[in-house]
Amino acid sequence: xxxxxxxxxxxxxxxxxxxxxxxxxxxxxxxxxxxxxxxxxxxxxxxxxxxxxxxxxxxxxxxxxxxxxxxxxxxxxxxxxxxxxxxxxxxxxxxxxxxxxxxxxxxxxxxxxxxxxxxxxxxxxxxxxxxxxxxxxxxxxxxxxxxxxxxxxxxxxxxxxxxxxxxxxxxxxxxxxxxxxxxxxxxxxxxxxxxxxxxxxxxxxxxxxxxxxxxxxxxxxxxxxxxxxxxxxxxxxxxxxxxxxxxxxxxxxxxxxxxxxxxxxxxxxxxxxxxxxxxxxxxxx
Amino acid sequence: xxxxxxxxxxxxxxxxxxxxxxxxxxxxxxxxxxxxxxxxxxxxxxxxxxxxxxxxxxxxxxxxxxxxxxxxxxxxxxxxxxxxxxxxxxxxxxxxxxxxxxxxxxxxxxxxxxxxxxxxxxxxxxxxxxxxxxxxxxxxxxxxxxxxxxxxxxxxxxxxxxxxxxxxxxxxxxxxxxxxxxxxxxxxxxxxxxxxxxxxxxxxxxxxxxxxxxxxxxxxxxxxxxxxxxxxxxxxxxxxxxxxxxxxxx
Numbered sequence: 001x002x003x004x005x006x007x008x009x010x011x012x013x014x015x016x017x018x019x020x021x022x023x024x025x026x027x028x029x030x031x032x033x034x035x036x037x038x039x040x041x042x043x044x045x046x047x048x049x050x051x052x053x054x055x056x057x058x059x060x061x062x063x064x065x066x067x068x069x070x071x072x073x074x075x076x077x078x079x080x081x082x083x084x085x086x087x088x089x090x091x092x093x094x095x096x097x098x099x100x101x102x103x104x105x106x107x108x109x110x111x112x113x114x115x116x117x118x119x120x121x122x123x124x125x126x127x128x129x130x131x132x133x134x135x136x137x138x139x140x141x142x143x144x145x146x147x148x149x150x151x152x153x154x155x156x157x158x159x160x161x162x163x164x165x166x167x168x169x170x171x172x173x174x175x176x177x178x179x180x181x182x183x184x185x186x187x188x189x190x191x192x193x194x195x196x197x198x199x200x201x202x203x204x205x206x207x208x209x210x211x212x213x214x215x216x217x218x219x220x221x222x223x224x225x226x227x228x229x230x231x232x233x234x235x236x237x238x239x240x241x242x243x244x245x246x247x248x249x250x251x252x253x254x255x256x257x258x259x260x261x262x263x264x265x266x267x268x269x270x271x272x273x274x275x276x277x278x279x280x281x282x283x284x285x
Numbered sequence: 286x287x288x289x290x291x292x293x294x295x296x297x298x299x300x301x302x303x304x305x306x307x308x309x310x311x312x313x314x315x316x317x318x319x320x321x322x323x324x325x326x327x328x329x330x331x332x333x334x335x336x337x338x339x340x341x342x343x344x345x346x347x348x349x350x351x352x353x354x355x356x357x358x359x360x361x362x363x364x365x366x367x368x369x370x371x372x373x374x375x376x377x378x379x380x381x382x383x384x385x386x387x388x389x390x391x392x393x394x395x396x397x398x399x400x401x402x403x404x405x406x407x408x409x410x411x412x413x414x415x416x417x418x419x420x421x422x423x424x425x426x427x428x429x430x431x432x433x434x435x436x437x438x439x440x441x442x443x444x445x446x447x448x449x450x451x452x453x454x455x456x457x458x459x460x461x462x463x464x465x466x467x468x469x470x471x472x473x474x475x476x477x478x479x480x481x482x483x484x485x486x487x488x489x490x491x492x493x494x495x496x497x498x499x500x501x502x503x504x505x506x507x508x509x510x511x512x513x514x515x516x517x518x519x520x521x522x523x524x525x526x527x528x529x530x531x532x533x534x535x
Contacts, residue, residue: 037374162395166383169375172368176336177386177435178358224413226374 004246017135019143021241024198027150028211029234030157031195033226034188036216038168041209043091043189046106047083048196048208052113054079055130060116073145076200080193088186133204133256135245142201149194156191164188165226202241203256211237214263221274288314288439288470289335294344296330304330310489312472317465319481320474322491328474331491332443336362349438358387361432365443371417377427378412384434402430406460422453426460442473458484
């Protein structure tokens with residue numbers, strides 16, 4: 001631990017990585033609470049996998065057409081928002097075919113991304129970075145963008161808490177009270193898509209779903225209200241990112257995978273403890 | 286002043302399924318009515334029109350002198366089935382605070398209203414429980430409190446006591462009678478005519494068309510005509526009058 005803290009003062013890239021992890025934790029904590037409570041994990045997974053098409057397309061445009069300003073992160077943002085709107089629309093208007101249509105979009109996004117990257121020099125390195133993340137590649141420009149995205153998600157998620165809570169808990173009642181429930185549902189998916197882009201830099205697209213569910217799932221074992229779940233999720237996500245980065249540095253392992261392993265292990269242990277406590281409580285009463 | 290007015294309303298779900306045919310009736314402010322009738326008779330369709338969830342094909346529906354869409358924030362509603370996940374992280378005070386949605390109130394004012402509504406229904410102490418942790422009767426009371434938090438002028442209830450045991454059902458209707466005594470206009474959809482009749486002033490019988498009766502006029506012939514088969518009157522356990530109906534066996 002001390003070694004890691006010393007390295008933090010010596011190497012800028014480690015500081016950027018830690019700052020990125022903490023920023024992403026803010027929006028991850030807020031969004032994962034809504035995603036888990038409203039059971040939107042499948043939709044979030046589909047958005048995450050569609051993002052590869054945007055990353056791959058932007059990288060292709062940079063290398064092949066020389067459009068250097070088109071950072072893959074911008075491509076990811078555009079595709080994530082587009083995917084959120086399409087998936088949201090399908091979920092609202094084509095419920096009977098929802099799973100097959102969303103499954104198709106999920107696969108098409110991945111396939112499109114792989115094809116773009118295959119046609120781009122440096123294919124293997126790029127693909128691995130996008131799929132499994134490389135937090136050590138973060139630079140100040142990426143951090144500013146992450147700060148903006150995290151701030152936006154935080155403001156929306158906390159500022160519109162009563163409306164989002166109502167839409168997640170009882171959509172029909174919210175509609176009867178005059179709320180535009182479709183707007184808030186699509187907004188929630190758009191916030192999820194922004195968080196997916198933030199997290200993709202940290203743990204990659206394949207493992208994004210873990211950080212979108214595990215912090216809130218862990219928090220659900222401790223808090224009874226959504227507000228409490230949000231707070232605990234933010235803290236848990238920040239601790240997972242910090243410990244993942246620390247352990248990956250000390251053991252020289254991929255940071256994204258280590259972060260997810262830490263999160264998964266903590267969640268499973270907490271679940272076990274919670275079950276044991278419940279059993280003891282019910283035996284005692 | 287009229288709380289609800291329907292003039293020559295016809296409605297349905299597709300061209301061939303006319304559910305309500307040219308119905309007209311009014312509800313005065315402060316009345317307590319029961320909406321009864323056979324399954325598929327149009328009770329829920331009527332509620333949907335009053336809640337602006339369905340537009341009539343013909344005719345006009347007015348709620349508190351306005352279109353149902355404009356008046357919907359002045360109406361409290363308790364649905365037959367609430368689609369809230371029992372595991373959703375929502376405590377009872379938060380659930381009731383949801384009733385203030387759409388009102389320009391501070392967070393503190395919303396919480397105060399929710400607490401007042403919870404105390405009104407006798408659930409003032411349930412601060413940590415979730416909806417799934419309450420009994421059936423308590424759950425319905427919590428949902429009534431959510432409707433009351435908006436301080437509505439009309440309360441619409443769709444089969445609110447379905448699935449409750451007789452004791453919980455009686456407690457629930459006693460609560461409605463109390464709210465009615467405080468001036469609230471209440472319209473309750475019920476399958477259990479015998480149970481609701483001692484509480485309500487009028488019964489609106491819906492079977493494609495409507496008939497409005499003061500509860501004292503509910504003769505067996507009227508009830509049999511409404512349900513489309515022979516029915517026998519049931520002596521009610523509270524008033525001792527023949528208000529209810531049960532199918533004739535054999």
